[in-house]
Amino acid sequence: MRALCWNGINDLSVETVPDPGIVNPHDAILRVTMSTTCGSDLHFIDGYIPSMRAGDVIGHEFMGEVVEVGSEVEKVGQGDRVVVPSFICCGHCWYCQHDLYSLCDNTNPKPELQEPLLGYPTAGIYGYTHAFGGYAGAHAEYVRVPYADTDCFPVPDEVRDEQALFLSDAGPTGYMGADFCGIQPGDTVAVWGCGGVGLMAQQSARLMGADRVIAIDRIPERLRLAREQAGAETIDYSAVDSVVETLKDMTGGRGPDACIDAVGMEAHGTGPAYVYDRAKQALHLHTDRGEALREAIMACRKGGTLAILGVYGLMDKFPIGVVMNKGLTVRTAQQHGQKYLPRLLEHAAQGELDPSYLMTHKFSLEDAPRGYEMFKNKEDGCVRAVFTP
């Protein structure tokens, strides 16, 4: 089959690789209908996250049709149209049973790659480094889905493919972020980042009853989407002196009740802290640029909630003293997609949440490298590049 492979830093190519097959009794094989780029892919494409190997098939956000199931699969069958969360989860361990799916104990076959850094292994991911299991990704014609009963979610007829696609990752991640905020009536939620996850977080915050949503970014097309799709007020951080002061002014001097970081380790910024971050990154002395996160910490009202969705490695210069003295609640995790998908599909079926506008650009799988280039450089207003095999 044809598949998009990582062959080195910023080196992607579409190659012919073996088809996947049923290996374990709870597996299913999907024919991929569509798959999409995600901001977190850039972290390993750029080489900031280690343990990729030349030849790895990438792609972790996808939906498709079941073509084959293992002997123990009961809930899905051949021909089912399904969406699958990026994290591979067994459904039986303590973590899965407590809705902490991305912390699954049983789906990383290479725990020794994570334990030195994290102390414990977490769930495996499709197409996202060997530290996260080394599973082949979904920018391909077919993909093997372990634990199909837990991880395949049938898509209702009313929900189109391009709506279901983004419920594999961007949707549940953003929704979880809004859920973390514990939104109360009258709350203002500020979201850093108007990429796929940020926009989903903004829409979700609205759905959960936030009084105001304020979105922060610098790309005009993305700020426009925030206004149009999420009804958000927007701040262009490159056009104001201080995002923190602007947010204070907008909220009667209180600061937002909750702040969501949907930017992550490759934050763009200005000023001495950013220069410091970039210098250390170039010297491989630390992995993260923490501009957005630091700003969110400073801006959040006292006693407020900080939801961290951005992916990070190791950061120094983290203002923990500010967090402590302001009494902030920090909630963070990789997406627990299996927890949120049922209600997300319900929202989509009711017409309350439609993420299909995220598909700004569509490519054949054969042109996927060009798609990633466009996505990475944010050319032509690209928010997400979607591939069809």
Place this chain on the structure above:
Amino acid sequence: MRDGAAVMTHANGRINVGDVERVASAVAGAALFKRGLKRRSLGGLVLAAAGGSLLYRGFSGHCGLYQRLGRDTAHNDPTAVTRAITIGKPADELYRMWCDPQILSRIMGHFAEVRSIGDKRLHWSAHGPLDRSFEWDAEIVDDHPDESLAWRSLAGADLPNEGRVQFTPAPQERGTEVTLFMRFDPPGGALGKAAAQVLGSAPGLLASHVLRRFKSLAETGEIATTRHNPSGRVSAV
């Protein structure tokens, strides 16, 4: 334990040079000694003296330099490791699983195969580098059903070892805490080095792996794998 590894007391100390190294030392020493005597010069005497000490080192198995450096290539240190994991199943179910040699084989993964050879006895076959295998028989030496199980390799084992697994209820509904203790006594010399390689650079890793695989099998009925994983590489994984 091989009898050859018996410690010999000597005027200068014990054996601290491995077998293969001793032979090499003796051969080199003899050659140097001969060459040195042939030269019939001061330089030749020095060579002969060097050859002589290498010869002595080969025959006695003791090296003064090694002793000063704290090096010992004759004995590989025993490795003992303890690891624990919590599994969401009751102790009696896990105990029954652990008693099944087929399940033991599965959770040992690449390390070893296990089969029953009679009442409370198992035969183990561990895979080493260069296709050599390490074989041993083991017997259950202590058995408290649903609580713990201890085993020990029998005489003649290629890789002497002992182990113990304990099943303790975990708090609330978390299931059972499973604690695994393993101790390996690799034989001396090159054989021991190969055995040490079988165990891997971190025997704790082996214990962790075994427990994780046991947990996956118990909780989900299968073990996560990336066998036959599609990639742009020629190799299978």
